[in-house]
Amino acid sequence: MEFLLTEDQLTLAEGVKDYLTGTHGPDILRRLDEKSNRDPAIWKGLVEMGLPGLLVPEENGGLGLTLLDAALIAAECGRACLAEPLVDTAFVAVPWLIAKGDSDDLDAIASGEKT
Known part of the structure; x- marks a missing residue:
């Protein structure tokens, strides 16, 4: 069993980190x-x-990625103290809606129209 992150996962997390470093922080x-x-x-x-x-x-x-991918992005959001509703929208609401079988709002969430 392999427990290493894929190159795609590392690239995604690094891209988010770079973006948040440039747009977020104490100031x-x-x-x-x-x-x-x-x-x-x-x-x-x-x-x-x-x-x-x-x-x-x-x-x-949406992108159809995994909870592990979400955890990597959530870690970067926490590191940057992100004030946007990404974690509660993408990582809490989406799995909850999917578990409920309610896909009505998923398109709007994926496009950023709904939080």
Whole structure:
């Protein structure tokens, strides 16, 4: 049994880390605390990477990846103290909706329209 991460998983996590390093951090969090708790530009970048649809099945417009992939991305979100609703949307709501058999909102989540 192999317990090593794949090259694709490492590349995905590194890409997210690079993006969050460039768009998030203490200065951004201070600005968000002063004005609001969200930055539409950061959310747009996460959507462009397909992250809201990480666990959404491909037939619903998502990437159809695994919980291990999600854990790698969640770790990078935690490292950057991400203030966007990626973890609760993509890593909590999506598996819950899939377990319920409710696929009505999965397309909208994968496209970043719904959180």
